Amino acid sequence: EAHLVESGGGLVQPGGSLRLSCAVSGFTFRSFAMSWVRQAPGKGPEYVSAISADGATTYYADSVKGRFTISRDNSENALFLQMNGLRADDTAVYFCARSDFGFYDYWGQGTLVTVSS
């Protein structure tokens, strides 16, 4: 059974940085594309970033391009999101999810990122 566990969220001031991690087990991590999806309070989910199975190709929503960097370590079954230049509108629960086919079939429980002074 797939198991995804995010960590690294917290309270950060505007302009600050955070690094999110997602530990994955239960499937062959290195064979699947992965994504980060966020959900602001009371809103629908929003695609943030995706990475190919081998890590060679990355994709970003326009809203985070140039500020966020997605990466993965296939030897450690781990996914990461480095977030710099954080803004108040980045406040959300951040989920990692398997996204090999375009839809998201396995999700973590999420980690809350709050950007506030």
Place this chain on the structure above:
Amino acid sequence: EIVLTQSPGTLSLSPGERATLSCRASQTLTTTFFAWYQQKPGQAPRLLIHGVSNRATGVPDRFSGSGSGTDFTLTINRLEPEDFAVYYCQQYDTSPKTFGQGTKVEIK
């Protein structure tokens, strides 16, 4: 970007009734790359339907999806107590992938 508009915002129904949820896309989808998710409070979204009408593993057959072009529907036959939740549609036809704003199915 394709905007997905879900209706109604809230659906008040009793257990055993049928729920019909709609999702309209701002542009025509040329593929069947369309999905539905269920979300309960404090939980991650759960994939229900992908490819417009394909149930995900373990999803009961009272859930069904249909549609094409700009109009898509999720039908839940004979609502069970555990089906009361928020439902989101998602298109993965065109980048960026986008979600609707959700329909809440609540107990009447």
